[in-house]
Amino acid sequence: MAAVTTTRPRRATGPDRITVMLLTVTVFLVILGALAWQMRSAPARPRHRIVVLRRVYETRVVETVVGAPGGGSSVTQSVSSSGSASALPTAPTTRTS
Amino acid sequence: MQLDYTFHAMGSDVRLLIGSRLRRTACSPLDAADREKAFVLEFGRRLSRFVADSELSALNRDPRSTVPASALLRAAVRAGLWAAERSGGLVEPTLVGALERVGYSASRDGVVPASLREALDGAPERRPARRDPRSRWGEIVVDDEAGTIVRPAGVMLDTGGTGKGLCADAVACRLSDYTRYLVDCGGDIAVGGIGAQFEPYEIDVEHPLTGEKIARINLDRGGVATSGLNVRIWRHSDGSFAHHLLDPSTGEPAWTGLIGATALGGSALEAETLSKMALLGGPEAARRVLAEHGGMIVHDSGDVEAIGPLNSRLSAPSAIPAVA
Numbered sequence: 001m002a003a004v005t006t007t008r009p010r011r012a013t014g015p016d017r018i019t020v021m022l023l024t025v026t027v028f029l030v031i032l033g034a035l036a037w038q039m040r041s042a043p044a045r046p047r048h049r050i051v052v053l054r055r056v057y058e059t060r061v062v063e064t065v066v067g068a069p070g071g072g073s074s075v076t077q078s079v080s081s082s083g084s085a086s087a088l089p090t091a092p093t094t095r096t097s
Numbered sequence: 098m099q100l101d102y103t104f105h106a107m108g109s110d111v112r113l114l115i116g117s118r119l120r121r122t123a124c125s126p127l128d129a130a131d132r133e134k135a136f137v138l139e140f141g142r143r144l145s146r147f148v149a150d151s152e153l154s155a156l157n158r159d160p161r162s163t164v165p166a167s168a169l170l171r172a173a174v175r176a177g178l179w180a181a182e183r184s185g186g187l188v189e190p191t192l193v194g195a196l197e198r199v200g201y202s203a204s205r206d207g208v209v210p211a212s213l214r215e216a217l218d219g220a221p222e223r224r225p226a227r228r229d230p231r232s233r234w235g236e237i238v239v240d241d242e243a244g245t246i247v248r249p250a251g252v253m254l255d256t257g258g259t260g261k262g263l264c265a266d267a268v269a270c271r272l273s274d275y276t277r278y279l280v281d282c283g284g285d286i287a288v289g290g291i292g293a294q295f296e297p298y299e300i301d302v303e304h305p306l307t308g309e310k311i312a313r314i315n316l317d318r319g320g321v322a323t324s325g326l327n328v329r330i331w332r333h334s335d336g337s338f339a340h341h342l343l344d345p346s347t348g349e350p351a352w353t354g355l356i357g358a359t360a361l362g363g364s365a366l367e368a369e370t371l372s373k374m375a376l377l378g379g380p381e382a383a384r385r386v387l388a389e390h391g392g393m394i395v396h397d398s399g400d401v402e403a404i405g406p407l408n409s410r411l412s413a414p415s416a417i418p419a420v421a
Contacts, residue, residue, distance in 0.1 A: 096325030097283030
C-alpha cells in the first residue's frame with residue numbers, strides 16, 4: 001500500500017512581507033524626519049578654533065663627580081623642562097685642558 | 098630637541114650635545130649618551146699613562162720592540178704619529194721621559210694650576226720650539242694586520258697630546274645616527290650632523306689669562322681645539338715654573354710668546370694638532386699654521402689675534418681686541 005504524503009500549506013502567522021516593508025520604511029522616514037527637525041531647531045554653535053600647543057621638552061643631564069679624581073662617586077641630576085629660556089645651557093667652550 | 102649631557106673623564110669635563118634620532122631603530126639620545134660615556138671612560142682608562150695597568154702603561158713597560166696592541170691602542174698611537182707627521186715633529190708622542198723630568202709624572206686633574214702671570218714674569222727668553230732631530234718617533238710602526246706596535250726598545254709613548262681630539266672624533270662618528278651632535282672632550286670639540294649644517298653650533302673661546310669669553314665661533318662640521326699654558330702649569334720648589342707643552346729640541350717647557358692658540362680643523366684631532374703647532378711655533382709660525390682653517394692666538398700680553406678664515410665664522414668679530 002503506497003504511502004500517501006500530504007503537504008499542508010504553511011499558514012502565515014504575522015503580517016505579510018509588504019506590510020513589514022512598509023512599516024520599516026515608515027519608521028525609517030519618521031526617524032529621519034525627527035533628526036532633521038532636531039538639527040534645524042538646534043541653536044547655531046560657534047565653530048571651535050583648534051589650538052595646537054607645542055611643548056618642547058629638554059632633558060638635561062648634569063653629572064657631577066664628587067670626591068677624589070677617578071674614584072669619586074657620581075651624582076646624576078636629570079631635569080626635564082619646557083619653555084623657559086633661562087633653562088638653556090651655556091654654549092660649549094673650547095679652552096685649555 | 099637636544100640632549101645636553103656632561104660628565105668627567107680623562108681629567109676634564111666631557112660634554113655631549115645630541116639631537117634627535119635620524120633612524121627609528123637608533124636608541125634614544127639619553128641612551129646614546131650613556132653608551133658614549135662608558136666608551137669615553139674606557140678610552141681614558143685604557144690609554145692613560147697615569148694608570149699603572151692601562152694598555153699604554155703596559156706598552157711603555159714592555160721590553161720588547163714588537164708589542165701586541167689592541168685596536169684602540171693602535172689607533173691612539175697612530176693618531177700620535179699622524180700629529181707628529183702633520184706638525185713636522187713639533188707635536189710628538191715620545192716625550193714621556195722629558196715630561197716626567199719636568200714634573201708631569203702624575204695626573205694633575207683637580208690640582209690648582211700655578212699663576213700663569215707669575216710664570217710669564219719669570220719665564221726665559223721667548224723663542225719658537227723646534228723639532229728634535231734625534232727623536233725616534235719616525236721609527237715607530239703600527240701594524241694593524243699583525244696587531245702590533247713596533248718601536249725602538251725603550252721609547253715610551255704618550256697619547257695625551259692627541260687623545261682628547263681622537264676621542265672626540267671617535268664619539269662623533271658613533272653618533273652619526275642623530276641629526277646633530279657636538280662632542281667636547283675637555284675643550285677639544287668635534288661637531289657634525291645634518292642639523293648642524295643648517296644651524297651651526299656656537300662655540301665660545303675662553304681667554305687663558307682672564308677666563309673671559311673672547312669670541313664665539315659658528316661651527317657646522319669638523320673640529321675646534323685650544324691649547325694653552327694656563328691649566329697644566331706648576332711651580333717647582335726652587336720657584337721656577339713648568340708646564341706640559343715641551344719644546345722637543347730641549348725637552349723643556351716652551352715659552353714662545355704665546356699662551357694660547359685655538360684652531361679649527363677638519364676634525365678635532367687635526368684642530369688639536371694645529372693648536373699645539375701654533376702655540377709651540379710662536380706667533381710667526383702660528384699665523385702660517387692657522388691660515389688654512391682659521392684660528393686665534395693669545396700673546397703673552399693677553400692680546401688676541403684672529404687668523405685666516407676664522408673671521409667669517411665669528412658671531413661677534415668686534416669682540417676681539419686689536420693686537421697691540
